[in-house]
Amino acid sequence: IAFGGYIETRNLYQRSTVFKNTNSDERNIHIGLDLWINETATIHAALVGKIHSFQNNTALGDYGPTIILEHEIEGIVFHTLYGHLSEASLLGKKVDDVVTKGEQIATLGLPPINGDYAPHLHFQIIIDMEEKTGDYPGVCSEKILDFYKNNCPNPNLLLKIN
């Protein structure tokens, strides 16, 4: 699979108002990891955990159907976000449902359901969800990048793809 994009500055977000701030502090730095996989590929949980929240984020360029898992390892709580999923991925899901490592949790979404991108998975680690549910910024501005680098460490720490 092709993957990448963590802490990558991108221009493509200019097509959508979702990422525009009124003060021109533009959100164009990607803080997740994108996995460009076959559109029929199944999506599996990277770690044991439970469902924190899920939601269809329907704006153009947004995640579309999104699932966030909560994990606790050695007393440390953190989250993983799976974005650009199919609508069917959200069916039958319940908050706090246990998810085992490697369990299939979703299938990939196609455009326009997935925010209107070529099919890919957006995978992001989020330590503090900041009270958000079903959604979390996957793109940030330069001004606040230091905060997000700490709160959203490199997803490849978990995936260990070479």
Ligand SMILES: [Zn+2]
């Ligand atoms: Zn992404």
